[in-house]
Amino acid sequence: MTKKILGAAALALALAGCGTKKExxxxxxxxxxxxxxxxxxxxxxxxxxxxxxxxxxxDRRALDRIIxxxxxxxxxxxxxxxxxxEALLARLRADASPLGRARLHYFTINAGPWSRLDKNEPxxxxxxxxxxxxxxxxxxxxTREEFEAWVKTLxxxxxxxxxxxxxxxxxxxxxxxxxxxxxPYSEEYREFLGPAAALLREAAAxxxxxxxxxxxxxxxxxxxxxxxxxxxxxxxxxxAPIDVxxxxxxTYEDELFNYKAAFEAYVTLRDDAESAKLAxxxxxxxxxxxxxxxxxxxxxxxxxAAAPIRVVDVVFTxxxxxxxxxxxxxxxxxxERVVREKGSKRxxxxxxxxxxxxxxxxxxxxxxxxxxxxxxxxFDAFFTHILxxxxxxxxxxxxxxxxxxxxTVRLELKELYSAVEEAxxxxxxxWALQYLIDRGVVGREIERPMYATFLASIFRSVRFGITEAxxxxxxxxxxxxxxxGAIRVDEGAGTFRVDFDRVKEGVRRLTAELLTxxxxxxxxxxxxxxxxxxxxxxxxxxxxDRLGGVPVDIEPRFTLARxxxxx
Ligand code: ZN
Numbered sequence: 324m325t326k327k328i329l330g331a332a333a334l335a336l337a338l339a340g341c342g343t344k345k346e347x348x349x350x351x352x353x354x355x356x357x358x359x360x361x362x363x364x365x366x367x368x369x370x371x372x373x374x375x376x377x378x379x380x381x382d383r384r385a386l387d388r389i390i391x392x393x394x395x396x397x398x399x400x401x402x403x404x405x406x407x408x409e410a411l412l413a414r415l416r417a418d419a420s421p422l423g424r425a426r427l428h429y430f431t432i433n434a435g436p437w438s439r440l441d442k443n444e445p446x447x448x449x450x451x452x453x454x455x456x457x458x459x460x461x462x463x464x465x466t467r468e469e470f471e472a473w474v475k476t477l478x479x480x481x482x483x484x485x486x487x488x489x490x491x492x493x494x495x496x497x498x499x500x501x502x503x504x505x506x507p508y509s510e511e512y513r514e515f516l517g518p519a520a521a522l523l524r525e526a527a528a529x530x531x532x533x534x535x536x537x538x539x540x541x542x543x544x545x546x547x548x549x550x551x552x553x554x555x556x557x558x559x560x561x562x563a564p565i566d567v568x569x570x571x572x573x574t575y576e577d578e579l580f581n582y583k584a585a586f587e588a589y590v591t592l593r594d595d596a597e598s599a600k601l602a603x604x605x606x607x608x609x610x611x612x613x614x615x616x617x618x619x620x621x622x623x624x625x626x627x628a629a630a631p632i633r634v635v636d637v638v639f640t641x642x643x644x645x646x647x648x649x650x651x652x653x654x655x656x657x658x659e660r661v662v663r664e665k666g667s668k669r670x671x672x673x674x675x676x677x678x679x680x681x682x683x684x685x686x687x688x689x690x691x692x693x694x695x696x697x698x699x700x701x702f703d704a705f706f707t708h709i710l711x712x713x714x715x716x717x718x719x720x721x722x723x724x725x726x727x728x729x730x731t732v733r734l735e736l737k738e739l740y741s742a743v744e745e746a747x748x749x750x751x752x753x754w755a756l757q758y759l760i761d762r763g764v765v766g767r768e769i770e771r772p773m774y775a776t777f778l779a780s781i782f783r784s785v786r787f788g789i790t791e792a793x794x795x796x797x798x799x800x801x802x803x804x805x806x807x808g809a810i811r812v813d814e815g816a817g818t819f820r821v822d823f824d825r826v827k828e829g830v831r832r833l834t835a836e837l838l839t840x841x842x843x844x845x846x847x848x849x850x851x852x853x854x855x856x857x858x859x860x861x862x863x864x865x866x867x868d869r870l871g872g873v874p875v876d877i878e879p880r881f882t883l884a885r886x887x888x889x890x
Contacts, residue, residue: 355422356421356422356425359422359425359426359429359446360425362429362438362440362441362446363425363428363429363432364874365440365874365875365876366432366874366875366876366877366878367682367683367874367876367877367878368877368878368880369678369681369682369877369878369879369880370879370880370882371637371674371675371678371877371879371880371881371882372636372638372674372881372882372883373591373592373636373637373638373674373883374592374636375592375638375883377564377592378564378565378592379531379564381529381530381531382529382530382531382532382564382565384529385525385526385527385529385530385535385565386526386565386590386638388522388523388525388526388529389522389523389526389539389565389567389569389590390590390638390639390884391522392518392519392520392522392523392526392569392588393569393588393590393639393640393641394639394641395515395516395518395519395522396515396519396569396586396587396588396641396642396644397434397641397642397645398515399512399515399516399586399642400434400585400586400587400641400642400643400646401434401435402459402512403458403459403460403576403583403585403586404434404435404458404459404576404585405435405436405454405455405458405459406459406463407450408434408435408436408459411430411436411447411450412427412430415427415430415447426446426447429446430447432646432647432878433446433646433647434642434645434646434647435454435646436450437450437454439646439647439648440647440648440875456578456579457577457578457579457580458576458577458578458579458583458585459491460491460492460576460577460579460582460583461491461492461579462492462493462494462503464500465492465494465503467579467580469503470485470492470503470579470580473485473503474486481505484505484507485503485505486580486582487582488551488571488574488582488583488584488657488658489507489508489549489551489571489584490505490506490507490508490549490583491505491506491508491511491583492504492505492506493505493506493511507549508549508571509546509547509548509549510549512586516546516547517546517547519543519546519569520542520543520544520546520547521543523539523540523542523543523546523569524539524540524543526539527539527540527543530563530565532563532564532565534557534560534561534562534563535561535563535565535567537557537560537561538554538557538558538560538561538567539567541553541554541557542554542557542558542569542570545570546570551570551571551658552658552660552661554570555656555658555661555665556661556664556665558655558656558668559631559656559661559665559666559667559668562593562633563593564592564593565590565591565592565593566589566591566592566593566633566635566670567588567589567590567591568587568588568589568591568644568653568655568670569587569588569589569590570584570586570587570588571584571585571586572584572585572586572587572643572655572656572657573585573587573643573657574657575643576643584657585642585643586642586643587640587641587642587643587644587645588639588640588641588642588644589635589637589640589644589650589653589670589672590637590638590639590640590884591635591636591637591638591670591672592635592636592638593633593634593635594634594635594636594673597634597673597706597710598633598634600707600710601632601634601710601714603764604710604711604714604759605629605714607755607759607764608626608629608714608717608718609625609626611718611755611758612626612718612719614758615718615719615751615834615838616754616831616832616834616835616838617835617838617839617842618839618842621720621838621839621842623718623720623721626717626718629714629717630666630667630668630669630717631666631668631669632668632669632670632671632710632713632714633668633669633670633671634671634673634710635670635671635672635673636672636673636674637672637674637675637879637881638881638883638884639881639883639884640879640881645879647876648875648876649675649678649679649876649877649879650672650675651671651672651675651676651679652669652670652671652672652676652713653669653670654667654668654669654670655667655668655670669713671709671710671713673706675877675879676705676706676709677702677706678877678879679876679877680702680705680706681702682874682876682877683783683873683874683875683876683877684700684705684776684779684780684783685700686872686873686874687779687782687783687786687870687873688700688775688776688779690866690869690870690873691779691782691817691818691819691866691869691870692775692778692779692818692819692820693813693816693818693819693820694818695820696775696778696820696821699771699772699774699775699776700772700775700776700779701769701772701773701776703769703772704769704772704773704776705776705780707756707765707769707773708749708752708753708756708773708776708777711752711753711755711756712748712749712752713748714752714755715747715748715751715752715755716744716748718751719747719751719838719841719842720732720838720841720842720844723735723841723842723843723844725844730844732744732841732842732844734844735844735845735846736840736841736844736846736849737846739846739849739850739853740849741792741796742792742795742796742799742853742857743796743837743840743841743849743852743853744792744796744841745792745793745795745796745797746795746796746797746799746800746837747834747837747838747841749777749796749797749800750800750830750833750834750837751834751837751838753773753774753777753830753834754830754831754834756769756773757770757827757830771821771823774821774823774826775820775821778810778819778820778821780797781797781798781800781801782863782866782867782870784797785797785798785801785859785863785867786867786870789857789858789859795853795857796857798856798857798858798859798863799852799853799856799857800833800856801863802855802856802857802858802860802863803829803833803836803856804826804829804830804833805862807825807828807829807832807833808822808825808829809821809822809825809826809828809829809830810822810826810829812862814862817865817866817869818866819866836852837852840852
């Protein structure tokens with residue numbers, strides 16, 4: 324599975340870019356309109372755009388075709404979510420009352436009548452109380468047991484389709500209660516995929532970039548053939564001014580089995596400055612590994628090749644890529660054959676992260692941070708730390724020895740692994756940036772901002788709970804650094820500040836502790852660390868209670884895409 328960074332998982336994603344993307348709620352009881360408006364206000368409307376003037380004339384025209392193709396992903400995805408979505412949307416569009424308009428607005432945010440931030444509670448009357456767990460990938464009257472029994476009767480190839488990404492399950496001509504069968508996406512969604520493929524082919528003919536042309540042509544082919552392997556490989560090789568992800572990818576919408584891929588589109592432009600920064604940091608990975616604050620025999624003398632990371636600005640997103648909480652980053656593809664052969668790629672959506680920073684992190688800092696340190700909050704420091712976090716997943720212990728046995732940190736730490744690994748990436752990211760600042764590789768001007776911004780971002784992540792890896796990981800770091808005296812609390816004001824005299828040493832000790840737990844593969848030590856620190860203490864809860872008015876996320880308005888004429 325991918326981890327939309329927080330894969331569709333929850334907010335995970337947290338700010339960080341890793342992980343999941345759901346965030347949870349808090350609601351008030353009031354009139355239906357007032358309560359709906361309160362739900363909508365959690366998403367701050369935000370212009371999202373990128374600089375299209377850098378593109379060559381051919382690429383600029385290709386971009387228009389790609390956006391037009393991506394627009395077709397919205398109705399396709401709505402149909403995947405629920406069979407009656409399009410009929411309901413038509414009804415909502417016809418209702419001009421204030422309540423009707425609010426329902427339409429919130430329907431658009433959720434791509435359906437269930438509020439994703441509120442455990443899928445319905446916000447439109449006369450729809451099922453429960454969002455169908457199998458979405459529209461399976462017949463509405465099919466049970467889990469029926470599916471499983473049917474799959475057992477199938478020959479191997481057909482079983483692969485039944486449990487694979489790219490076929491829906493339908494009933495045969497004998498109607499309700501009839502025999503189950505698989506239908507390829509290419510057939511089920513032909514009315515959308517046919518025109519989308521034509522637009523992608525037009526775009527392929529317009530661009531002068533060979534890697535983009537290759538991806539667009541192969542993906543257009545996949546929309547007709549239902550064979551996605553070759554175009555996933557082409558996507559791994561894609562490195563162009565226009566960066567596109569379009570197709571069936573994540574399986575979170577299929578809550579019944581997590582088998583079926585939902586369609587999404589990310590039309591973006593590559594950020595060359597950030598890409599250069601990444602490449603520069605990438606050149607220091609071995610040196611950082613060689614200086615990690617752990618017993619030298621735990622260090623890896625020869626790191627493997629790092630997975631590619633792209634930094635991009637969003638022009639337009641659609642489908643599963645634009646519902647509920649916005650994706651800040653993602654890892655694709657999910658097809659294990661491609662991952663085995665070509666690896667996977669992480670794409671970080673910089674302008675989306677900037678918008679989240681402006682609309683959620685800055686207001687949070689205004690509540691929880693000591694007023695003297697609020698001016699230190701900086702997007703540059705924030706994003707640089709996110710890049711460092713991603714790179715740090717690639718260093719430190721991975722394959723380890725337990726006695727004579729070779730194993731991995733993931734296997735040994737089991738369900739505790741994600742929380743420890745996320746905390747490690749954060750802490751080691753701070754440690755690594757400090758190392759690079761001290762050697763003049765990174766400018767001293769981000770030193771204080773990086774710590775102050777990280778402190779504020781902790782509150783953004785734990786706000787959505789500590790049941791998920793990122794929230795747990797940051798709660799652990801917060802309490803550890805508080806006990807180290809690296810974070811100070813003003814109990815009267817309920818605010819926090821970084822102690823700049825103590826923070827370097829506190830982060831170094833925390834990094835050492837986390838890396839050592841990983842190097843030893845010690846489940847017991849990981850559990851002890853999490854039990855002690857990955858909790859919400861009263862001092863933190865009090866601060867969280869004061870964040871009610873801060874938006875949860877953004878609602879993007881795609882400026883550049885709006886200016887794009889229909890081809
Ligand atoms: Zn991470």
